[in-house]
Amino acid sequence: MFSPSLLWSSAPALFISGLAMLPWVSAAPTVNVALQASFNSAPYLLELLETAAEENTTSYFPLLDRIAEGHFLDCTTDQELHTTFLQTVQDDGHITTPEDLSSLQFALSIHSAAPRIEAHFQFYSTAVEPSLMVAQDAACPVWVYFDGKQYCSPALDRAQQDVEGLKGPEILPFDRVLGETAGQSGPPSVLYADITSPLFGQFHQTISSTARDGQTSYRVRYRPSATTTRHPLTVNGYGVELALKRTDYIVIDDRGDDKNEEEPETSDTEVVLESKELADLKPLSSTELRGLGLKTASFVMSSDDPFDTLIKLSQDFPKHSSAITKGNVSMGLLTEHRANREVLLPAGYNVIWMNGMQVEAREMDAFALLERMRRERRLVDSLRDVGFSGLEAVQLLSHPSIAESKVGGEEQRYDYRDFHEGEQVIIWLNDIEKDKRYQDWPSYTSALLQRTFPGQLPTIRRNVHNAIIPLDVTDMKDVQLLVESLQTFVKRKVPIRFGIVPAATTSASQEQAKVIYHLLDTYGLGAVFSYLEA
Secondary structure, eight states: OOOGGGTOSSOOEEEEEEOOOOTTOOSOOOEEEEEEEEEEOOOHHHHHHHHHHHHOGGGHHHHHHHHHTTTTTTOOSHHHHHHHHHHHHHHTTSSOSHHHHHHHHHHHHTTTTHHHHHHHHHHIIIIIGGGSOHHHHHHOSSEEEETTEEEOSTTOOSOOEEOOSOOOSSOOTTOOEESEETTEESSEEEEEEOTTSTTHHHHHHHHHHHHHTTSOEEEEEEOOOSSSOOOEEEOOSOOOOOOOOOSSOOOOOOTTSOOOOOOOOOOOOOOOOOOSOOSSOOOOOHHHHHTHHHHHHHHHHHSSSHHHHHHHHHHTHHHHHHHHTTSOOOHHHHHHHHHHHHHTOOTTOOOEEETTEEEOGGGOSHHHHHHHHHHHHHHHHHHHHTTOOHHHHHHHHTOHHHHHHHSSOOOOOOOOOOGGGTTOSOEESOOTTTOGGGTTSOOSGGGGGSOOOTTOOOOOSSOOSEEEEEEOTTSHHHHHIIIIIIHHHHHTTOSOEEEEEEOOSSHHHHHHHHHHHHHHHHTOHHHHHHHHHO
């Protein structure tokens, strides 16, 4: 099932086009399934720029310099632009390693930067254009917002008009700022531009030079291109299921199948995958289906290239399933499978780990995996910086000892008892085991198993549940908490033993803490409450 809320603010539309079978056509009908976003695609150069900035944020303004210089003007097709851009980011040292380049290619394939670019366009259409006169906006395809005015000349010598109601200086979530260090920057200048426009270069060179000199801060916000023909963006990275159901019912007699629950046999049998297209798929019996998962895993792990084999099987598993059933499970995999089942993995569950870290099922989409791989790559690179190799870094991160330390997720526990202080620190407000108000409660431990309402603690005469609260008796809110709320809980016989510790963070609180302890030791708990209530 596709959930469009994972990525797009507006739900994409699903387009299914079918080619009807005509009586004189013998070929099978084709069904084309595609997923399109509710907004149009951006210029490819802009998408390349933003995607590279996702991989390396410091590459953004240097690559903008390249665009302003006309480095990509000779590219006439998207393929040429793609090749030249990748070569440029490598030659300039922005993205050089095979891992980073692979991540860049993956991000381009799923259009991960498209929502950010569309946010630029939406901001310009909804917030900027209404603040401008239509004629002036058309006359200035590239312009600068500075000090509440619109400048249509790269020299910034004369303002075109005042722009009222435009929140230009505010940094938006999609902004990338040049000329801002340690939270300090010069007067903000915002360039609204189509970076593929010939006018962009002059504006960029002028404003970027002043930003690098510390005179201004500089950010670029994109506006839709008036010359480029845009088409709806095809969404990649999601699987679309098309279920075709037959109208007649097929009954398969599997009463002769072996129905025992034994695991598949373990022996060495060569499995040869189908290389030709099959006109009809052979149905599998219930016994063959029962051991299909283990046999598939064993076949993948025993192949020369497990990852390539997994991809091949996943792309057309029904065609290869009959061949897989003829094989058997290796003893090593079966032993590992049994151990995993005993430790953590029940039947019917799928779990994926990446460098020893479990990937949640809700994160199993292309976009979440891309972000996770980037985080893992940065972590591996940090280990490389201290002398580890890539293989050693992965082995360290996925070591069983590290995985075991992360299992359980129990909250930190503290020893609240004041035995070492002679039991003179905590002021207990009640004692469930000794106070008379609890004498009707059962004291045997089996009372913990008695039925109660959801969320209710069992009434047992044992100090099982304890709550220790530090209070500053010079703070009226803390005093009210004690004399009103906590005292009420005790009077209503809430099955919790309450205790307080007077805080001594200031000189005044230290003096009041001494008074509280003196009253408790000399006159008892009642005198403490009388003093605080006065």
